[in-house]
Amino acid sequence: MWWDMLATLGGIACLVGMVWVLLFMKKDKSAFYQVDRDQILALLKRVQSGDAHDMEWRTFLSVRISADEFLEHIRARCEQLDDHYRGTSRGRILNRAGREKLAELVAELEAYDHKTF
Numbered sequence: 001m002w003w004d005m006l007a008t009l010g011g012i013a014c015l016v017g018m019v020w021v022l023l024f025m026k027k028d029k030s031a032f033y034q035v036d037r038d039q040i041l042a043l044l045k046r047v048q049s050g051d052a053h054d055m056e057w058r059t060f061l062s063v064r065i066s067a068d069e070f071l072e073h074i075r076a077r078c079e080q081l082d083d084h085y086r087g088t089s090r091g092r093i094l095n096r097a098g099r100e101k102l103a104e105l106v107a108e109l110e111a112y113d114h115k116t117f
Contacts, residue, residue, distance in 0.1 A: 035060070037112060040071060044078070044106050048099050050091040057093050070112060074105055 035043075043060055046052035061079050065072040084098025094102060 034067065035065065035071070037068075037071060037109060040074065041106065041109050044102060044109065047093050048102055048106065050093075052093055054087065054093060074109055077105055078102070 040060070043052060043056060047057060060075065061082070065075050081094060081098045081101055084094045084101070086092060086095050086098075092099070
């Protein structure tokens with residue numbers, strides 16, 4: 001009899017422990033891409049100079065920046081530069097007109113008084 005009671009209490013303790021682990025120890029393990037002003041500025045300058053990789057440019061364009069509205073606005077405007085996209089031929093992602101428009105965005109970003117998160 002006491003053995004059955006001990007087994008039942010042990011089972012309940014294990015069940016409570018598992019529920020506790022699932023409820024309180026669960027962390028969001030999903031992957032995310034988060035950039036700040038300095039990282040974006042460095043990327044845009046690399047695109048201007050022809051040192052950026054197409055994959056990092058495409059990644060930047062494809063992921064919305066939810067932490068900062070201004071940085072998201074810059075990203076969206078960079079997305080519009082796709083009309084000037086030329087791949088990675090001769091090391092340049094954007095044609096000359098695209099790089100000129102990108103220079104305007106770089107100037108705006110350099111002047112941006114950003115917050116630190």
